[in-house]
Amino acid sequence: MYNLFVMQVEALKQIKRQIVLLDPESKRELADFLQHTVEDSSDALPTHISDADRHAQTEWIKTNREKYAHRYVALEGTELVGSGKTFSEAKQEATEKGFPNAFVTYVFSEKDVVSGGL
């Protein structure tokens, strides 16, 4: 464990010596890379939607999918606050009704075979 610590300290010193040689753009790239590396090691994913709402919205889609198939829906809790042929249509309707943070998603029919890439 102690040896690992010493190795990390030495590696860090070496990296710092190399960083000063980089041009400003490369330093900015490195800073961005390090920021994302640190962020991605975090466990928390804070959003404004509760677990209960996530569950309920998944259930809402299961129940109502055929009625809204091939359209976007905007859900606030389990209330439908917008729908449309495009994401922006559904989002706009929700926003106009006072729900700018509504969850917007596309609804497939249960019969659809959805493209999953190659």
Add this chain to the structure above:
Amino acid sequence: MPYLLEFETFLPYDQGLDGITVQTTIGFSDSAVTFPAKIDTGSSVCIFERSHGESLGLEIESGVFQRIGTATGTFNSYGFHVALKVAGLIFDSLVFFPENEHIKKNILGRHGWLELVKLGLVDYEGKLYLSKHA
């Protein structure tokens, strides 16, 4: 005439990997799991390994059933509303997990991710630029 775009964030990616691969985190409740996923404009949805959904405590077969088609065949999957994070940008997305645990696909597709971002790509240099769009 030039077309100028501005982005919130920049993400260099490893050109040595197969596909354009970025670290991706999905979260539900107090759990989160991080793994590499490929950006796939040919996929209509985001698809992640079943084991990733299970590690969030999701009962996979209780999700939104959907058949998924690929060049080599079709498979059953189940959708869940989760939090999705790529390059520090967090989204609320419906993503799908295959019923079959042996399907090791991890892809960021159109619905649930691509349609929520503005994306700039310079593959020659391994550079990805991203902003939240919606």
